[in-house]
Amino acid sequence: MIKLEYNLTSYEDLLRYFAKCLRLKIADNIVHFTPDKGSGEIKLFNLQAGPQVMLLDFTAYEGIDFIRKKSAKEFFVIRIDEARELNGNTKSSLFFGKTSQEWTYTLSANTQLRQIKIIMSKKWLDEYFENEDAGQILNNYITLKSPLVVYEILDAEYKRLMNEMMSLPAGKNFEQIILQNRISFIIERFFTRLFKSIENENSNLRISSVELKRVKEVENELLKDFSQPPPAIAQLARIAAMSPSKLKVLFKEVFRFPINQYYQHHRMNKAKAMLLSRKYSVRDTAGTLGFSSVSSFNKAFFKAFEQLPSDIAVPVHK
Amino acid sequence: MIEVNYNNSDYKSLAQMLVRSFSLQVDGDIIRLPKNIGEGFVIPYNLPEGLSVIVSDTILYDNLFFHRQATASQHYFILQFNESFTKGEEQQAVPEAHEQHVYNIRKNAVLLTSSLMDAKFFIPKGIRIRSVRIILGSDLLNNFIGREMADKFLSNYFSMLLKNRNPELIGTDYRVLMDELIREKIEHPLRMKFIHNRVMLMIEKLVTGFMAKLENNNQFIKLKDDEINRLIKVESLLVKDYSGTPPTISALSKIAAMSPTKLKRDFKAMYGLPIYEYFQKNRMIRARSLLLEGKYAVKEVGIMVGYSNLGHFAGSFRKEFGLLPSEIANEGSSNAAFATTEIEPHAWSNN
Numbered sequence: 001m002i003k004l005e006y007n008l009t010s011y012e013d014l015l016r017y018f019a020k021c022l023r024l025k026i027a028d029n030i031v032h033f034t035p036d037k038g039s040g041e042i043k044l045f046n047l048q049a050g051p052q053v054m055l056l057d058f059t060a061y062e063g064i065d066f067i068r069k070k071s072a073k074e075f076f077v078i079r080i081d082e083a084r085e086l087n088g089n090t091k092s093s094l095f096f097g098k099t100s101q102e103w104t105y106t107l108s109a110n111t112q113l114r115q116i117k118i119i120m121s122k123k124w125l126d127e128y129f130e131n132e133d134a135g136q137i138l139n140n141y142i143t144l145k146s147p148l149v150v151y152e153i154l155d156a157e158y159k160r161l162m163n164e165m166m167s168l169p170a171g172k173n174f175e176q177i178i179l180q181n182r183i184s185f186i187i188e189r190f191f192t193r194l195f196k197s198i199e200n201e202n203s204n205l206r207i208s209s210v211e212l213k214r215v216k217e218v219e220n221e222l223l224k225d226f227s228q229p230p231p232a233i234a235q236l237a238r239i240a241a242m243s244p245s246k247l248k249v250l251f252k253e254v255f256r257f258p259i260n261q262y263y264q265h266h267r268m269n270k271a272k273a274m275l276l277s278r279k280y281s282v283r284d285t286a287g288t289l290g291f292s293s294v295s296s297f298n299k300a301f302f303k304a305f306e307q308l309p310s311d312i313a314v315p316v317h318k
Numbered sequence: 319m320i321e322v323n324y325n326n327s328d329y330k331s332l333a334q335m336l337v338r339s340f341s342l343q344v345d346g347d348i349i350r351l352p353k354n355i356g357e358g359f360v361i362p363y364n365l366p367e368g369l370s371v372i373v374s375d376t377i378l379y380d381n382l383f384f385h386r387q388a389t390a391s392q393h394y395f396i397l398q399f400n401e402s403f404t405k406g407e408e409q410q411a412v413p414e415a416h417e418q419h420v421y422n423i424r425k426n427a428v429l430l431t432s433s434l435m436d437a438k439f440f441i442p443k444g445i446r447i448r449s450v451r452i453i454l455g456s457d458l459l460n461n462f463i464g465r466e467m468a469d470k471f472l473s474n475y476f477s478m479l480l481k482n483r484n485p486e487l488i489g490t491d492y493r494v495l496m497d498e499l500i501r502e503k504i505e506h507p508l509r510m511k512f513i514h515n516r517v518m519l520m521i522e523k524l525v526t527g528f529m530a531k532l533e534n535n536n537q538f539i540k541l542k543d544d545e546i547n548r549l550i551k552v553e554s555l556l557v558k559d560y561s562g563t564p565p566t567i568s569a570l571s572k573i574a575a576m577s578p579t580k581l582k583r584d585f586k587a588m589y590g591l592p593i594y595e596y597f598q599k600n601r602m603i604r605a606r607s608l609l610l611e612g613k614y615a616v617k618e619v620g621i622m623v624g625y626s627n628l629g630h631f632a633g634s635f636r637k638e639f640g641l642l643p644s645e646i647a648n649e650g651s652s653n654a655a656f657a658t659t660e661i662e663p664h665a666w667s668n669n
Contacts, residue, residue, distance in 0.1 A: 048461060134507030156641050157610070173529070177462040177522045184515045188508055195507045 001063045007071035009099050011052040011119060015044045022060075033058050040112075045179055050124050053183055056081075056115040057166055066105040072276065072312040074122045075099040076142060078190055080154060080162055081115035083107060092154035096190065100305070101147050114166060118183060128187075134195040140255055141198055144265050150194060161186055198256075214240040215254050218247065222259065223266050226289045230263045268304040271297070275313050282309045321383040327392050327433070328453060329362035329372035336360075348502060351376055358446075359502055365514045368394070368455040373500045375448045384439040386431070394433045395459070397524065398451040399496055401427060401488055402442075403554065418480075423447070425547060428486035430475060430524065448500050452517055463525055471525055474532055485528055487550065489589060490600045493557070494607050495520055541584060548574045549588050552581070556593065560601045560623040567593065602638040605631070609646040616643045 004021050008014045012029075019026045024034060029044040040058025047053060077099065082092040085108065097103055099119075107113055120128075125142070129135030142148060154162075165182045168175060218236045236259065237244040251259050271289055274280045280288070286297035286309075301309045322339075326332040333349060336342060343350050349360045358376030365371060386396065400423040420438045421429055424445070431437045441447065459468045478485050488496075495516050498504075506512040541549070552574050555565060570593070571578040585593050605623045608614055617628055620643070625631035635643045 128511070132508045132510060138507075156639070156645055173467055174463055174522070174526050176464075177518075177525070180462070181515065181518050181522050184511070184518065188511050188515055192507055 001065055002060075003065045003067065005067045005069060007069040007099065009071055009073045009075040009119065009121075011044050011054050011117075015042065015054065018042060033060065037061060047180055047183060051118050051120045051183065051187070053119075053179065054115075054117040055165065056113055056117070059110060059112045060107070061109060063109040063111075064107045066107070068099065068101075068103050070102055070307075071099040072272075072307075073099060074272075076120045076122070076125060078118045078120075078186065079105075079115065080117075080158055080186070081105070081113065082154065082159070082162065083114075084112040086110045092159070094150075094152040094154050094158060094190070096148070096150035096152075096194075098142070098148050101149075103149075114162065116162060116165060116183075116186070118187065120187075134191070137198060137254075137256075138191055138195055140257075141194070143269065144255075144257055144262070152190075152193070157189065158186065161189075211240075211242070211250055212254065214242065215247070215250050218251065218259075219255060219262075222263050226267050226270060227287075228290060230260065233259060264300070265304070268301060271301060271309070272305065272312065275309055278313075282313060285309065319381045319383065321385055323385045323387055325387040325389045325433075327368075327389075327394060328364050328370040329451070330364045330370065333360065333362040333372065351378075355379060361502070363510070363513055365510065365517065367458055368453075369458065369514065369517060370453040371499070371513060371517055372451045373449065374451075375446070375500050377446045378441060378443050381443045382441040384441065386433075386437045386439070388436045389433050392433055393456045395454050395456065396431045396433070396437070396451060397454065397521065398423070398429050398439075398449060399427065399488060399492055399520065400424075400429075400447055400449045401493070401496065401554070403446040403448075403558075404551075423449070425543070426484050427488045427550070428492070428524065429484065430479075432472075432476070448496060450496050450499050450517075450520070452520065454521060459521075459525075462521075467529075471529060475528060485531065486524060487553075487588065490557075490603050491523055492520065493600075494603055497607070541588070545576070545584065546588070548576070549581075549585055552585065552593075553589060553596075556597050557600045560604060561621070562624060564594065564597050598634070599638065602635055605635060605643065606639065606646060609643055612647075614647075616647050619643065619647075 002021065004018065006014060006017055008017060015026060015029065015031060018024075019031045022031070022033075022037065024031050024037065031042040033040050038058055038060035040056075042058065043055040045053040045055060075098065077095075077097055079095045080093075081095075082090060084090045095103075095105075122143075126139065129139045161182045165179055168178060218240050221236065221239055222230060231239075233244050233248065237247045240247050242250070248259065251262070255262050257265065267289055271285050274285045274288070275282065282297070283294055286294050289297070291297035291300070298308055301307075305312075322336070324332055324335060326335065337344055337349060340355060341352070342355075343352060347361050347363070349362075351358050351360070356376055356378040358374065360372060360374040360376065362372045363370070402424050419431075419436050420440065421431075422440045422442070423429070424442060429439075456468075459472075463471065475485065499513060499516055504512060552570050555570070555573065565573075567578050567582065571581045574581050576584070582593060585596070589596050591599060601623050605619050608619045608622060609616070614622070616631075620626075620628050620631035623631070625634070632642050632644070635641075639646075
């Protein structure tokens with residue numbers, strides 16, 4: 001069993017790492033399997049101004065354990081795979097997760113794997129969700145849900161898209177546009193379905209558009225300034241012109257978290273972003289975000305991310 | 319006869335100009351035609367990367383010329399898909415201008431033109447026309463298919479167009495995409511992405527379809543314009559409505575004013591499939607897109623595409639797509655197949 005362990009968020013680096021571990025050569029962003037190790041290839045594809053894509057289509061004589069380790073960088077991965085074992089059994093699935101979590105994928109020997117991985121930065125997704133009706137709900141969901149693991153059955157439509165990407169009917173000439181368009185459809189489809197499933201979960205409660213607007217105002221007020229203690233629920237209820245209990249219920253409905261937890265999540269995410277920008281020290285960050293001491297900041301940060309601020313103030317390399 | 323002159327490089331600004339000059343009503347994004355001008359609606363969308371789209375479903379009460387004036391400053395292309403519907407035998411005296419750069423959109427259902435050239439689009443009165451028009455920058459094309467391929471595509475395409483031969487027709491693929499885009503309200507949680515992705519797919523289909531025909535020894539139709547028009551009419555009749563039985567070949571051959579043998583041969587040459595196979599394929603594609611919308615039950619879709627027997631519908635559907643309608647329907651509407659699990663990472667590794 002070959003073990004591949006990584007926390008890389010650049011697929012160029014990841015392809016190099018794969019090639020190194022599998023002792024194969026990279027040519028033109030493609031790793032070809034040599035006859036002694038298997039057959040097929042792993043291909044890297046960059047989408048214009050955005051996600052990176054890895055297309056895996058190979059059979060290896062030895063099993064491979066893909067182990068993703070936590071990364072300090074927040075990227076999101078959609079992975080579609082179809083594995084055909086020697087006895088003809090086929091397993092297929094769609095997976096979605098973020099790189100701040102661990103996950104594994106085990107491929108047994110002599111299994112034909114067809115896999116498409118799409119990695120997207122948080123920043124790209126922010127822009128992707130901007131100006132879309134479902135944008136805010138989706139963005140909150142993927143940012144705040146922890147652990148974020150979506151596991152879906154690979155249905156016929158995804159399989160069709162995958163087949164079209166793997167076989168490229170029109171030949172190499174149109175690779176760019178064909179791959180780009182199929183990837184766009186996969187991303188669109190995934191988030192549309194995710195949104196519908198989020199909606200279905202909450203469909204037991206109705207909220208009017210006026211109430212929705214007020215709840216959004218509350219959210220705005222809540223996240224306006226982290227250096228001050230958050231407004232009291234009673235105060236927020238006045239802004240929303242509803243009772244505190246109603247506000248609590250509706251807020252949770254719309255943003256999926258209780259008010260204070262939501263505040264804390266965003267505060268810690270802001271902290272992480274500040275630290276990752278390398279423009280602020282741990283002390284500055286704690287101060288800006290209204291922590292009375294560095295140690296209470298450390299404690300809160302550890303609770304949120306299971307690591308200390310000092311861990312990510314220094315770059316992690318694999 | 320109305321003539322509109324413009325050279326806008328995006329459809330939002332063109333729409334604003336039309337609203338001002340014809341005092342049209344605006345309702346959000348939607349522009350509705352007032353009773354003195356016609357019926358229907360027009361919606362412009364501006365997308366990223368210089369893409370702009372306008373969709374419309376209209377009947378005009380007067381003939382109209384859209385005159386796009388050449389600009390030297392900006393290089394972009396205008397790609398349009400127009401589907402026209404006529405009631406019965408119409409043959410109005412259209413000014414069949416054979417001037418260069420004048421296009422009757424009834425004859426040029428799929429048309430690509432360049433901002434560097436003058437172009438006049440003739441829109442006849444009294445006919446329902448559904449259109450998607452796309453503005454795309456020349457950079458976009460170069461980025462996607464490479465400059466060399468883009469040059470090859472464009473020079474071949476425009477030389478065919480100059481010879482008054484239009485190489486593309488509206489077939490099923492385009493029709494499905496048009497149908498998704500030409501709606502008064504596109505109900506989609508990621509609406510702009512939905513539009514963008516379909517527009518890009520239309521561009522892809524045009525380019526790859528044209529180049530495939532070019533490389534396969536010019537598999538373009540070698541028929542007279544008039545014959546092509548009649549075949550287009552036959553095709554649109556054939557796919558207009560799936561809820562009843564399709565017209566017979568002899569009825570179609572009367573409409574096409576050609577013998578059944580010639581009709582069958584030429585139809586196949588133009589649309590790639592024999593008449594009834596084409597009908598069936600389109601019917602199934604329609605069923606699939608209805609199922610994917612997730613709003614209808616399998617049974618409803620079956621009836622909408624003319625099956626009273628659900629078993630027959632399922633059988634035909636599987637023949638076309640290799641799976642049952644229920645397999646598509648489930649993924650569209652229910653979340654049975656969609657689990658957002660709370661399992662700890664690691665616990666579900668794939669074997």
